[in-house]
Amino acid sequence: MTALSLPTSTAADLLEGFPFPFSHDSYRYSTNVEPARSPVATPVGQWGASVVTVDSEYHRELAERAVLLERDPSRYGVLPHMEVACWDAMLVLLRELASARPDAFHLDVVDAEGPTYRWRNDLLGIEQTFVVGRRETLPAEPLAWACQQVQEDVVLLDQRSGELYGDAGVVTFAADWSFGFDLGMTFLEIHGPVPRVHAEGVIPRAREFILRLQPGQVYRRTNWTLTVGRRLDVATETYPEWGPDRAMVLHVDDDAFGHLVHLRVEVQHLLRLPESGAVMFLIRTHLLPLADIARVPAWRERTAAVLTELPQDMADYKGIAAYRSRAAAWLRDCTSTTTPAPASPSALAPEESR
Amino acid sequence: MAGTTGMSGSVRERLRLVVVALDDSVPGIRSLVLADAGGAPLPPFTPGSHVVLEVPAGPPGSARPRPTANAYSLTGENAHPLDYRISVLRAREGGGSAWVHDLAVGDRVTALGPRSGFAPVQRAAKHLLLGAGIGVTPLVSHLRSAVRWGRDAELVHLHRSGAGAHAADLAELAARGARVTTVTDRESFTALLDDLLRTQPFGTHLYCCGPAGFMELVTAAAARSGWPASRVHTESFGVEALDPGAPFQVAVAGRTVEVPAGTSLLEALEDAGLAVPNLCRQGVCGECRVSVTVPEGGRLVHRDLYLDDDEKRAGRCAMACVSRALPTSGAAADLEVHL
Numbered sequence: 001m002t003a004l005s006l007p008t009s010t011a012a013d014l015l016e017g018f019p020f021p022f023s024h025d026s027y028r029y030s031t032n033v034e035p036a037r038s039p040v041a042t043p044v045g046q047w048g049a050s051v052v053t054v055d056s057e058y059h060r061e062l063a064e065r066a067v068l069l070e071r072d073p074s075r076y077g078v079l080p081h082m083e084v085a086c087w088d089a090m091l092v093l094l095r096e097l098a099s100a101r102p103d104a105f106h107l108d109v110v111d112a113e114g115p116t117y118r119w120r121n122d123l124l125g126i127e128q129t130f131v132v133g134r135r136e137t138l139p140a141e142p143l144a145w146a147c148q149q150v151q152e153d154v155v156l157l158d159q160r161s162g163e164l165y166g167d168a169g170v171v172t173f174a175a176d177w178s179f180g181f182d183l184g185m186t187f188l189e190i191h192g193p194v195p196r197v198h199a200e201g202v203i204p205r206a207r208e209f210i211l212r213l214q215p216g217q218v219y220r221r222t223n224w225t226l227t228v229g230r231r232l233d234v235a236t237e238t239y240p241e242w243g244p245d246r247a248m249v250l251h252v253d254d255d256a257f258g259h260l261v262h263l264r265v266e267v268q269h270l271l272r273l274p275e276s277g278a279v280m281f282l283i284r285t286h287l288l289p290l291a292d293i294a295r296v297p298a299w300r301e302r303t304a305a306v307l308t309e310l311p312q313d314m315a316d317y318k319g320i321a322a323y324r325s326r327a328a329a330w331l332r333d334c335t336s337t338t339t340p341a342p343a344s345p346s347a348l349a350p351e352e353s354r
Numbered sequence: 355m356a357g358t359t360g361m362s363g364s365v366r367e368r369l370r371l372v373v374v375a376l377d378d379s380v381p382g383i384r385s386l387v388l389a390d391a392g393g394a395p396l397p398p399f400t401p402g403s404h405v406v407l408e409v410p411a412g413p414p415g416s417a418r419p420r421p422t423a424n425a426y427s428l429t430g431e432n433a434h435p436l437d438y439r440i441s442v443l444r445a446r447e448g449g450g451s452a453w454v455h456d457l458a459v460g461d462r463v464t465a466l467g468p469r470s471g472f473a474p475v476q477r478a479a480k481h482l483l484l485g486a487g488i489g490v491t492p493l494v495s496h497l498r499s500a501v502r503w504g505r506d507a508e509l510v511h512l513h514r515s516g517a518g519a520h521a522a523d524l525a526e527l528a529a530r531g532a533r534v535t536t537v538t539d540r541e542s543f544t545a546l547l548d549d550l551l552r553t554q555p556f557g558t559h560l561y562c563c564g565p566a567g568f569m570e571l572v573t574a575a576a577a578r579s580g581w582p583a584s585r586v587h588t589e590s591f592g593v594e595a596l597d598p599g600a601p602f603q604v605a606v607a608g609r610t611v612e613v614p615a616g617t618s619l620l621e622a623l624e625d626a627g628l629a630v631p632n633l634c635r636q637g638v639c640g641e642c643r644v645s646v647t648v649p650e651g652g653r654l655v656h657r658d659l660y661l662d663d664d665e666k667r668a669g670r671c672a673m674a675c676v677s678r679a680l681p682t683s684g685a686a687a688d689l690e691v692h693l
């Protein structure tokens with residue numbers, strides 16, 4: 001089981017591209033959306049320049065997605081009226097890949113009639129010519145095929161009668177929720193279990209905002225939690241596999257604790273698809289062990305502060321109530337005990353913190 | 355996208371376009387083909403979308419003393435547009451449409467990028483598209499998309515004989531399987547309408563665009579035939595000037611401001627020294643949106659083409675350039691505006 005094998009070391013690009021989510025020493029829910037495609041500098045690198053992100057986990061995560069879909073087909077779902085939205089989403093995802101990594105992905109119009117495109121994915125060795133709307137010109141259904149090539153999870157929301165419905169998607173890396181259960185629900189129903197956000201207006205405001213989103217606009221936000229192990233699949237469906245780790249991790253030694261507990265950050269993008277008018281919601285999950293968080297002093301201090309201050313109901317909802325105090329203490333203490341090597345010289349400059 | 359702030363979601367890309375072709379073959383209507391001035395591809399758009407053309411001020415003392423902006427439906431290919439196509443009915447002399455009718459091939463124009471407010475409903479069993487005159491324009495892209503994706507759609511175009519805008523586009527789509535009917539007198543249309551409204555499959559959505567009288571006719575007939583309002587969508591581009599309205603009072607920034615008949619809320623706020631961002635001053639661009647509270651017994655008349663039906667029903671915001679409050683009896687002010 002992934003959670004029990006200690007990861008050896010984190011690839012440099014995962015630390016450098018980590019979207020550290022905290023801008024204050026305390027964290028509360030808010031309708032934290034901002035225009036996308038602008039890079040955010042961190043003490044060790046940057047994130048956010050593109051809508052989709054390809055990193056050194058690309059092959060491993062896509063292989064994992066394939067296994068999960070094979071084992072549990074309910075993680076992919078498309079209601080019948082979402083066919084156009086799926087083609088739309090596929091084209092946007094391919095375009096975003098090509099714009100994020102022009103060295104590795106290429107999308108060209110070969111014939112405006114149809115229209116017909118040629119796609120090349122050099123990382124996976126894919127070459128495909130397809131006609132939009134013609135299923136037989138693709139090796140798989142359009143959304144499924146695109147999700148074999150992006151690390152992002154995808155939910156497509158249909159907008160009708162002034163309401164948003166999560167009517168299609170591929171979600172293999174859900175953080176403690178179930179895509180199969182949520183399929184077809186409204187935006188408000190999907191957020192039903194989240195504490196505070198309804199009374200505080202966070203979710204109603206987010207809904208108003210999404211309803212008004214126009215094609216061409218792309219916004220993003222982050223969300224976070226803690227996960228035991230470098231484990232992307234913590235969906236409700238596999239709870240028996242990962243649920244017990246939350247108690248288990250209290251009993252491992254300090255060294256193992258710092259390597260097992262990960263800060264899990266989702267960079268979420270929201271955009272309106274042009275042809276169908278549906279909304280595409282992308283969830284890109286980044287995991288970084290506390291041992292690596294601790295290599296960046298500003299991150300270490302801030303994460304410790306946030307975990308300490310987090311109100312109990314939010315900790316309960318996030319499923320981290322049992323071990324967040326130990327995580328905070330671990331981060332605070334590891335200055336005095338261990339002094340891990342910095343990732344780069346600038347990593348130790350606290351004044352550069354976000 | 356361009357640098358933006360906050361939650362408004364209203365920031366739109368400004369496109370620099372050049373006129374590459376003109377067609378004046380239908381009397382009073384000019385069709386234009388616009389391409390990106392730098393040769394770049396143009397953003398794709400949702401069927402039913404429009405662009406807002408910026409219209410410069412005319413010479414001093416002319417009928418157009420200040421710059422304005424007009425909304426025009428995009429009628430061409432939407433998924434991978436190589437150009438943008440619009441059709442403009444020549445209306446008032448000296449207005450924005452007259453300016454468009456004076457453009458020549460090679461002229462530069464600036465437009466706010468596509469905005470969608472009249473989109474197809476993907477789950478609809480069928481789309482019934484009813485257009486009158488120039489009001490057929492947003493329905494052309496609906497029909498093209500329906501043909502591409504094999505959706506059930508039927509279009510009826512009412513126009514004066516010999517003056518059918520987009521007849522060639524519609525004929526081409528009909529040749530590819532679309533159902534298109536043309537009617538040239540109101541009586542035949544009314545008879546056909548009643549028939550159509552009674553025979554649609556369950557789950558059909560009705561899209562209607564044309565002059566105010568036409569839309570009233572269609573929406574009233576739909577209501578009589580039991581169509582729920584949520585399945586009836588209207589768009590009213592290219593229609594006549596708004597009526598001056600009755601005077602009303604607004605409470606704003608701790609004072610009371612009078613809005614006389616014939617003066618817009620925007621103008622009244624400006625006259626009172628209260629700045630509100632604005633551009634088109636005719637309810638299409640979205641710049642002048644203000645938060646409002648409607649007092650007990652009060653009523654807001656939106657009249658804009660920017661907010662969607664749900665936003666209008668919610669009544670929490672208004673477009674200062676065209677929206678008005680109806681005078682209430684008793685309340686201290688007919689509308690509260692929060693700047």
Ligand code: HEM
Pocket residue numbers: 029030031032033155157166176177178182190191193194197202203206221223224225281317318
């Ligand atoms: C601006 C937009 C959005 C905001 C502000 C927002 C906010 C939130 C917040 C605060 C949470 C709780 C997270 C936590 O504590 O771990 C949450 C959970 C969630 N969000 Fe969103 N969200 C947004 C968009 C979306 C969209 C478009 C979807 C698409 C389906 C979505 C799906 C979910 C799901 C499935 C959960 C987990 C709910 C559960 O526990 O079952 N969110 N969201």
Ligand code: FES
Pocket residue numbers: 631632633634635636637638639640641642643658660673674675676
């Ligand atoms: S100024 Fe454009 S909508 Fe009012």
